[in-house]
Amino acid sequence: MFERFNLSEETLKALRKKGYRKPTPVQEKAVPLLLEGRDLVGQAQTGTGKTAAFGLPAVELVDPSRGEVQVLVLVPTRELAIQVAKEVGELGRERGVKVLALYGGKPVAGQVELLRRLRPQVVVGTPGRIRDLLERGVLDLSKVRFFVLDEADRMLDMGFIDDIEFIHSKTPPRKQTALFSATLPEEIRPVIKRFLRPDHGEVRIEPEKPTAEKVSQTVYRVREEELFDTFLRKLEETPFRKAIVFTQTKVEADELARRLRRAGFRAEAIHGDHSQTRRERVLRDFRRGRIDLLVATDVAARGLDISGVDAVFNYKLPLDAESYVHRIGRTGRAGREGVALSFSSDREDDRLQRVRKVAGDAFRFVNLSDRPVESGGRRPSSGGRFKKTFGGRKGKGTFGRRRSFGNPSGGG
Incomplete structure (x- = not known):
């Protein structure tokens, strides 16, 4: 229960109003350390309750009677700025804590007036808007x-990074x-070493294993030179309305x-080098069905709230199991079934083994390469957790290059 954190009665009341009864694992570990005044590195995925993990100490730390910025939270996007400000504002409302979101895409003059x-x-x-306001002297x-990098x-x-360094230099x-x-x-x-004290605490929340019942997982091991052609063929064989390619x-x-x-x-890429305007346009088109395939890096896709993703394609297996x-x-949410197809070059069997450890028996392994599988110096037996299958099973529907899903039963 939140009471054991020794939070103020006002904050406990705010938690009750939000319907929060029990801390999440990241809150359980992070809140006590932050309330003690420790610096902290927290590794946790989106959706673990990490905003409240730093939001609760933030609203407890500030003095509401002083009209000055006492807590600064930096976030990568305007959507996240709005979301985090709303959450922290609700947590601090009973104490009279005032929270303001500052981000690009809005007139500077209006935000300056709000600040004053x-x-x-x-x-x-x-970071961009905060630096802009600092340089304007407002x-x-x-x-x-309390300084938070989310x-x-x-x-x-x-x-x-340059904006963050500049902003950090303007804080005590x-x-x-x-x-x-x-x-x-x-x-x-280097950022951790530069910004945090050496005795900082660390909190790590392990991601949940994928739910095999909701997501049908297949990994295709292919020759490097045949990767794109195999990927394209499986893409055409798999029915979907919306899919993400990583x-x-x-x-x-x-x-x-x-x-x-x-x-x-109909495919578009999204990543951190694209402008905010472009990223928002691509996401809007994807949600509205104007784009069928969103090609994204791991970091760019994090935090995106996209529903109705029918399939996920890993063009190559990620470097670590957590990313997998x-x-x-991203698929198989809200009780719906999902499909995850991954493609692994036969020159990158180390990635295959890392994913194997976290997925276990959850995925079907299809070896389309004649090169032996490297498994710590030995080839896995046919009776092992990787079921070796040749040929692969075709999807029930083929949509090819005509990207129309029709009207599937139960669809909305």
């Missing part, structure tokens, strides 16, 4: 006591810092989207 009139204790913003961060890996992927040297990220790539380690890099996402359009598919779980979790 509202005098918020908590600001949630995107935002004062000299009283910040979805840090995504902000780095989108090229915000003595403050509490929390960094939350779904993944902890090597690129993020790639490893931004360059690969752009190139694959171009090749798919040449093959007759996150990717296929």
